[in-house]
Amino acid sequence: MGKVYYISKNVGLGLLLLAAIALTTILALSIAYHKEKMKNQGASESSVPAAPTTAFTPKDPWDHYRLPDALVPVSYRLNLWPRLQPNEDGMYIFTGQSSVIFRCVKETDLIIIHASKLNFTTTDGHQAKLSGVGDARAPVIQKTFLVKRTEYLVIQLRRKLTAGATYLLETGFVGELADDLEGFYRSEYTQDGVKKVVATSQMQATYARQAFPCFDEPAMKAVFNVTIVHDPSYVALSNGKETDISEVVIEGVRVKVTTFEPTERMSTYLLAFIVSDFDHVQSSQNNLLIRIWAKRTAIADSQGDYALSVTGPILQFFERYYNTTYPLSKSDQIALPDFSNGAMENWGLVTYRETALLFDPVLSSTGNKERVTTVISHELAHMWFGNLVTLKWWNDLWLNEGFASYVEYLGADYAEPTWNIKDQIILYDVHRVFAVDALASSHPLSRREDEVNDPAQISEMFNTISYSKGAAVIRMLSEFLTEPVFARGLSSYLNTFAFGNTVYTDLWDHLQQAVDNTPSLHIPRSIGEIMNRWTLQMGFPVVTIDTRTGSVTQKHFLLDPESVVDRPSQFNYTWFVPIKWMKTGVEQQQYWLLQNTDTHRPMSASGSDWVLANTNVSGYFRVNYDLDNWDRLLTLLNTHHQALSVINRAQIIDDAFNLARAKIINTTLALKTTKYLSKEREYMPWESFQRNLGYFILMFDRTEVYGALQAYLKKQVQPLFEHFRTLTANWTRVPEGHTDKYNQINAIWIACSVGVEGCRELISSWFRQWMDNPGRNLIHPNLKGTVYCVAVAFGGAEEWDFAWRMFKNSTLASEALRLRAAMACTKVPWLLNRYLEYTLDPTKIRKQDATSTINLIAQNVVGMPLAWNFVRAKWSDIYELYGKSSFSFPNLVSGIATRFSTEFELQELKKFKEENQDVGFGSATMALEQAIEKTKANIKWVSENKAEVLRWFTEEST
Template sequence: MTGRRATATTDLQAANCIDYGKQCSRKGYFISRKAAVLIAVVYICSLVLTGLLVFYCVPRSSSSKLQASDTNLARTFRMRPQVTLPYQKTHSSNRLTTHTIPTHYRIQLVPFIMEDNFTTSGEVWITLKCLEAADNITLNINDIEVQESSVKVTQLHPKKDLSIQVVDHVYNTDAQTYSSILDQQLMPGGQYELYIKFMGHINDHLQGFYRSSYFDPETGQKRWLASTQFSPTDARRAFPCFDEPAFKARFTVSLARSANLSSLSNMPLNFTEPMSEIPGWEWDHYNETVPMSTYLVAFIISDLHSLDATMTNLSISEDSFRFTVWAREFALPQTSYAARIGPRILHYLETYFNIPFPLPKQDMVALPDFGFSAMENWGLITFRESALLYDANISTEVNKERVAEVVSHELAHQWFGNLVTPWWWNDLWLKEGFATFIGYQGLHHVEPSWRNKDQFIRDHLQEVLMLDALESSHPISVPVQHTDQIREIFDRVSYCKGASVIRMMNHFLGEETFKRGLTNYLEVHKFSNARQDDLWQQLTLQAHQDGSLPLHMTVKEIMDTWTLQTGYPVVTVTRNYLNVSAYISQERFLLSSNTITNATWWVPLTFTTQEAPDFNMTQPQLWLENVQSTVVEGLPGNTSWVLFNVHETGFYRVNYDHANWRLLISSFQQLPDVTRAQLLDDSLNLALSGRLEYRIAMDLTSQLITDVEYLPWSAALTALEHLDTMLALTPAYGNFKVCEAGIRRGILTSFSVAYFSFTSN
């Protein structure tokens, strides 16, 4: 590479001057004979090495015709060394340019699902629109061998198409890109077609186009299948593509398969025909998709069996709509619960968003091997078996709840993530946070007795409050460029904190304003991409129209403090019992309390009092408007408690003065179980951080002796586990264990009384 070679030569010359005490004049370099010999040897070796690299690493071209002999593709591909193109900036970003954008892909894949040859042979025709003049077309590939002699670029004209010559092929293995270098410029506004024939692997990494297997319980035979997992950046492992979420296009997929297997893709099957090249094989041709991102494309080739879901009394999209669940033949009966709730949740979400589901079918598939719980591929959702299968005879209620939660989460993605997709992965939370929050709404619709809206507080909000109190946390919206960085942000901050601040926003805007704002956002950006500011804009317009937000405030101004900075505040309420007021202040909550920051948030403040308790009023009575403190007046006297953050709708903790904590402890058993869980979680974590004396936290915890509700106990046990770890090597550990044992004995006694009372009746 010339850039590196020039630098190395200059460095060597400078070293010679230093080593031999020679002065380098302007007209040349004067070096010793030994140095000259050394340079000559290095130069000759570099020439030999370059020749070897060219001979062994440059891919050889092959026939452009599809042959059965393609099945002999070598398992390991050789890629060219990384090359920095003259038109690329050498920076850390792996992003594609926007010189050309795809509008349509026609993909033909021949997957060979054979134990001695898990390979694919494929062809892709990509229709492109040129936005800026460029002499190259660069797109993503990974673990794919381009058959260079097949690559063609055509300028599309109404009268006659024009061929453009490809003069070079350049690979960047770090950026996972392939570039066709052209002999002329592509013209802005022009329509072009790029054709590539390629070879690939059906890998065993559970990413890209991968293989899976299971054993037939009757015959003991091992059965193979092939499926896809393209999110976030692995469509490029299956076919050359513009593998970024903003490059939406339509896809027409054709899959070849053995006649004893079947295939699935995002859209319904259009028609099947015999495959002339391989006897006993068939082509499945699928209908064209709506505009979508590459990570949502999916296909499966298998011998799985199906169960059609019941659609009675559900007005989903149109009469011909089909909802189907797939699994191994002997596991198919275990899909009945998912088949029952899936259409009901989908119908609920259509009503919630006031936008019809845009596809003519929805498949949900249980796969023997899957790297995640599930993946929201549009119209073809894939699941780990444990996230979709439920057998009432052997599964627990926890299993059932898990299936319902995952199904609802993935169906919510069909709008948030699929219909409207984030521009880039820094806004991953925009789809995952919403799918988590809205998924709980769908779950509540089909299983209201589970109280999952309250369960959300334990499963998501309180869990991530603990994680986000660490200095190692990160903002919800975080800049990412490399594929490794993208994978790292699929974490509880993106999912759980994202969902929790959305829940907070739902409460401070009000349910109806929130829903109307979401509908407007989805309508404006459907089949396209959006950034978080686009959502803030629509919610602000609706909030101002409805009067649910003062005109001097915007959702962007509020929510940027929650999405663009790390952590969250602890709100400290210090009451003045003489003038019945309270001084309210905020600071970032960190478990390592020695760290001081100046961060502030727009904090929606809700509160209720012992004199007039109201645990349903969750719209803010006042705000901490991104300032350190404020004062609240008109509070009750010193015999009544005050409680802030009603129903824990805000993403923050609350600390009180000593007297108010004592008032709350004395009334603990009269408070709702959600509030009891909130007080336990806050007090124990405040004690962990050194902001509250342990006596207050343990006195609250001792109230659990007669408490038989799940939420308070779950909150306390999680925090007590951390206390156990921290105190294990201290003198206080013995006293702590005695106290903890007393609390546990109390609950065992309470449960025993409740159990015997229940069984006797």
């Protein structure tokens, strides 16, 4: 599944800085990009009942969440008829017939198959019909019944099935085509004043069972034969190509019947079927049909053309990278008005939010284009890694999503080589996940199978650790193996296990074979030994280099060094660390730290020599130095910062600020890494600074420190603002460089937030021109998020209401997203309270956007207490409406608590946890524990650093 981007990257940057003006915070960026690639921290929520107050002890086979291993599916024949008009009860329904051929591998008198939210028709008083295939004789059914807790249809037989024999199980059923964004569901939109209904699907992770009875586990692969009955004026899509479309009369109704070619052998979570009034654009590549589907107006406005133009090249890249031909006959991608995730890699029919697939050549921004490219690349990477070869169980989800989150940059770089996008993994994934993995409540990438059983536990795996840490350690692995060796091992793995299932160690084995066949490559331990340290224990090390002696040490990095790590580690939190480094600008031979303490004499330095470790952040660890080397690096930044790469300038800032939060270095040392920024013009260091200063804003924007902080920020950003004013000829041109476009936005956001002369007036005048002439928006798409948020923030009800009207009338999803985010920027409490109420009304805010909208409001310093009170008061309703289908649900809890830094707020958070145990927290359970941990750390940090920070900002701002 794709990572989730709830707001555009540019809007996220804006929200970040408006925190500095009592509006929004750093968390908006993490929601903005992730990229949650969450492509992907991106996933669906579980539909399990609320947590019981007493523990449940399984007694019967159907009490366990995992299927028995006695039966294996071979193929399904599935016929579905979604009704896109409500029935006499006002409900939208679908009817279906399913037959599954399965093989018995162990004698059993039970058939247990997943089924949820379906009403079954009966045959001879039973909810299923069983027959033998070939010579097999089917036992008589004794009893059938449904189990709600574990979501099973259970068929008890009078005698046992025969091992080795094959059988056919047939069912007929009715389901609701609800608007809950899971299983087979309903999406609605308005076109030319007419309401349109789409029947669409989302099966990952455990929702296929809501569409038809199935063995709904990733290892239970089978071939699917799908037929869809639908309105003659609509089109039906599924994983395979259409093989037959005919018109018939059924039950007195003229319908079309669309039959699709059989799928390849695949998992249930990758199945998809859609009935819509959509249009498409298409192309052909080596006899492969490529189509982009969307609402007719979007296709007519050429919003699918860019996606079509990059899909072919990205597929070509992955065919070469994997050394494996794309295994299907077509590639459909479709933009849906209502979709809970960023995107989903259904094999041959990839589904997307509209903002992740559609790009308007006139109205969309550079950030919109980058998002479309990277999300497409992420999903197409899954066509091989995840779909062709699938992990056996969800405990290894990280390898599937982490891998796609890494190689998405490679595919996007091939499609858009001038962007230099591969470097952005540092900002969007590595630095992002560092913040989570430095908590005592983090978890290993790979969990034991028995830790991931029920749907809620499965949903919880779709998090930043799986996506972004997975990407970071896979990138590190590729770096120390070299890309050619990594690709050879990967190709061997995919070809060996095509159409099958694996565990993560299978990949290590094939990479080891590639290493063994490369005599020139020397690594100190086997792939398995090295990678187990990074995947089977949580966290990461801080590597400390003492250049006076050449001493190199490692230690488990914890943001709160006083926190207690309850999770044991068989490796005692020691890693095998590959360290790429340089000395006084000269790259050195890679060094491996294999123990807690070592001495590497070449790393000693004196005089003007300096050492920099983890060049280009190729490893997943932080770096600390002795004070002498820190001073030499600070001098280098202040005198000749271009001597260090852009990535490493960003790294020094990020490492220093986090080392300071962990009490490893002094906070003023971290702040000193930002003094050179008045001379910095590159995006990555400024972005790293913004994110880290964002923490200071969160902790101090309600205290006397904030004034001095703003004054320092104004002093630092003024040259950057003037640089872009000149570069753009007084804001009339667009910077040429890809990241320059983003840094222009940084310059404007920060300048407006701290009161640089003329900034707010400039923004307000642009917005006022649009208000005076709504049909003529002359604001450049790259700057719209900036302009909208600042104008609404410094305006009142008139600006907010105008933004609301434009939001409701917008026909471009990315434009609607910018406006939805901007409305959370107002400082008027009653407007924010009204907006919060809108999130519970799907006619105003779509269900897919509700929790992220609440979160955006919570990032506003004015909106935070309002959102917190709203969530507490309406937790039962919010959990029922959104906690079971919205991937952003964990972000809701963590987002609201981001600014918490007082003992009173900590007690409120604990009370919230206690008072809602009966309702439950679903996949937000871990997020709540992490919010409590972060709040404790915030309290201590503020207490210990407030006076020193105030003094430093006061001295440096003059």
